[in-house]
Amino acid sequence: MKRSIYLQPTAVFWSRAERRPIDQPDIPEWRGLPLAGGQLSFAALDVLTRGSPNTTRRTIVLGDAFSGDWGREALAAADILQELSEQRPRFAGMSLDRPRIMGIVNVTPDSFSDGGQFSSTEAAIAHGLKLVEHGADILDIGGESTRPKSDAVAVDDELRRVIPVIEGLRARTDAVISVDTRKSEVMKRAAEAGADILNDVSAFTHDPEALSVAVETGLPVILMHAQGDPKTMNDDPKYDDVVLDVFDYLEGRIQACVAAGIPKTKIVADPGIGFGKHLHHNVAVMAGLSLYHGLGVALLLGASRKKMIGELCDVADAKDRVPGSLACAIAGVGAGVQIVRVHDVKETKQAIAVWRACMAGTEKGLD
């Protein structure tokens, strides 16, 4: 059955200890409910209803959610409130009650060196170790460029690129390792090499074997929304309402994973900034981020150095997009996103630490 309403938490604020709802999280109070069990709370909801041509939006404060004009929708709302508010379990061994940083390790021939296989493997390992020193909780190892307009990579090439890097990092760091791949064979071999997470930008739709292989590995997964294939996805993306369409897609993929045998506790969802989205789609998704907590899983945001930032600020060179990337990361954690995928780990770590201290009003006990 198609969803009739969507609830987006608004009026998000830092949960001060003395204000936190403690006893009965199912009874909304004026002071708000915790957002995904983290350090943020929300005090109101935007109720979104699909309509033609436009989605309608009305704002309710939490105290009214079970009374007055809310009326018949109360029970349905109670389910979603539970999903929005409940604490997320540990993911790949990490507690998700504070923001986590995923550092990007690209292993494509042109990303580090042109001195052959050995030097690009070593360079990627060294880069990963540097990101861990800078504070990365997770390293995302990818050997298939999924940037817009990219060509497909053969499975043997992808294996040659990523497996030695995963093995090398596994031997040298305790950081959580994720593998960025759409291919079942790479997933299987990466798991054997010590990877902890499968990050598939196609949400296990690209390779028909991928979902069953993922179940066999027993590893947690990241499901990202994309429309179309990397090669052509940004030619002509189309949505009824991008924010809600992305929600429905992710909800469907979560259901498919759960049906295949991956428990919901091992799933993270990601709206996929830049993947089959124009600028106006990307900023709509950014403004709608808190809606996705209603999926009932932890969220990841990857906007680092992407074209959205270049377009907003007229910055052609991706390396010059660090300030905009930090703003995206803060916009993400400000909406309760649990994991940010970034190139610039040290800078992101600093931005999040300062944001958290300023939100909490204390420099103590934040880590």
Ligand code: 8Y4
């Ligand atoms: C400069 C550098 C400009 C990199 C664009 C890019 C995501 C992802 C990618 C994401 C998850 C990229 C593998 C695209 N993006 N995985 N992967 N979420 N889960 N482009 O947003 O970084 S690759």
